[in-house]
Amino acid sequence: MSLGPVMLDIEGLRPTAAERELLCRPEVGGVILFSRNYTSPDQLQELIDELHGLRDPRLLIAVDQEGGRVQRFRDGFTRLPPVAELGRVYDEDRARALALAETTGWLMASELRAMGVDLSFAPVLDIDRRRSSVIGDRAFHRRPEAVAELAHAYQKGMQSAGMAAVGKHYPGHGGVEADSHLDLPVDERELADLELEDLLPFERLIHQGLAGIMVAHVLYPRIDADLAGFSAFWLQDYLRRQLRFQGVIFSDDLGMAAAERAGDMVARARSALNAGCDMILVCNRPREARAVVEALEGYENPASQARLIRLHGRRALTPEELRRERRWREAVAAVQGYDSEPLLDMDLE
Structure with a gap:
């Protein structure tokens, strides 16, 4: 069985019988986990072992573990500062900031890969x-x-821990006020302006081996009439052909308010895949998720399947082995050292 184009979520600490059945469908290729799916490292390990055991090749397991306000797994994991803290250090000492960024990427990824x-x-x-x-x-x-x-x-830190990097939110979400979870963000800039600013980090990291990109639900009306995640211009003409990106293209969650512009959930799924996404995320909508999976019965894209299979993490240490590593202990101390709101009572043991 190959990896399909749909990434789903689950409601609780373990998949229900109905969720297990859905996850075994060939149209599904991954699971994204949230804070509601986590209570402890032991529980998480049991959950992931169960998800991995459902099929071969195993499902991709993903999470948002950026740090700061977006860190789904907290107790039992190192508290990660928001990455803006690295920007603050960069303004004071560029070399130190780059070293800390690599260390933080490695620490985040190594703790997740251990699970x-x-x-x-x-x-x-x-x-x-x-x-x-x-x-x-x-x-x-x-x-x-x-x-x-x-x-x-x-990214280099993540890669050294055995995890591929997925940059987001292409082609840039920083120029709009609206939150795409709740509203439709519209960016009125011309393409030339985006190329000088928002697109530059994507272009640089693509040339440095970026393995995946997640697309923003943002509309750029001076450039294309479709939201970026449903736009053949943004995904095929510009990302694939202009920037020569060869990695995996992920949609953002199709359940977000901004995506409503593309129709019902099945229409959104088809539009995103037709535009060039390799994998679409359908979260917090269990009935609609099933409808999407059933509507995509028989869907095949060999190129996408080949890209997706390369995102499986490389072999990792166990959690116990990791915490015996000097590199882990030094990384935790380094991260605490630049956190402007450190947890002083953190136990490294």
Whole structure:
């Protein structure tokens, strides 16, 4: 069985019988986990072992573990500062910031890989243009060159831990005020302006081996009439042909309010795949998720399947082995050292 184009979520700490049946469908290729799916490392390990045991090749397991306000697994994992803290250090000491970014990427990825998680949707490549509250301190910096440098270092850390990097939110979410979870963000800039700013980190990291990209639900009406995640221009003409990106293209969650412009959930799924997405995310909508999977029965895209299979994480240490590593202990100390709100009572044992 190959990996299908749909990534789903589950409602609780273990998949229900109905969820297990759906996850075994050939149209499904992955699972994204949220805070509601986590209580402890032991519970998470049992859940991931169960998900991995459902089929061969195993499902891709993903999470958003950026740090700051977007860190799904907390107790039992190192607290990660928002990456804007790395931007603050960058303004004071560029070399130190780049070293810390690589260390942070490695620490985040190594702790997840120890549990069997394949992907964290990171790094964020958006620019903090002081407009988007949903991005804000999730962005490394306000300058594109700084974002590109810090994100490249972070990507190197992830790769050394055995995890592929997935940059988001292409072609850039930092220039709009609206939150695409709740509303339709519209960016009125011309393509030339985006190329000088928001697109620069994506272009740089693509040339440095970026394995995946997640697309923003943002409309750029001066460039194309479709939302970026449903746009053949943005995904095929520009990303594949202009930037020569060869990795996996993920949609953002099709259940977000901004995606309503593309129709009902099945229409959104078909439009995103037809535009060029390799994998679509359908979250928090169990009935509609089933409808999408059933509607895509028989769907095949060999090129996408080949790309997706390469995203499985490489072999990792067990959690116990990882915590005996000097590199892990030094990384935890380094991350605490630049966190402006550290947890002083963290037990490294």
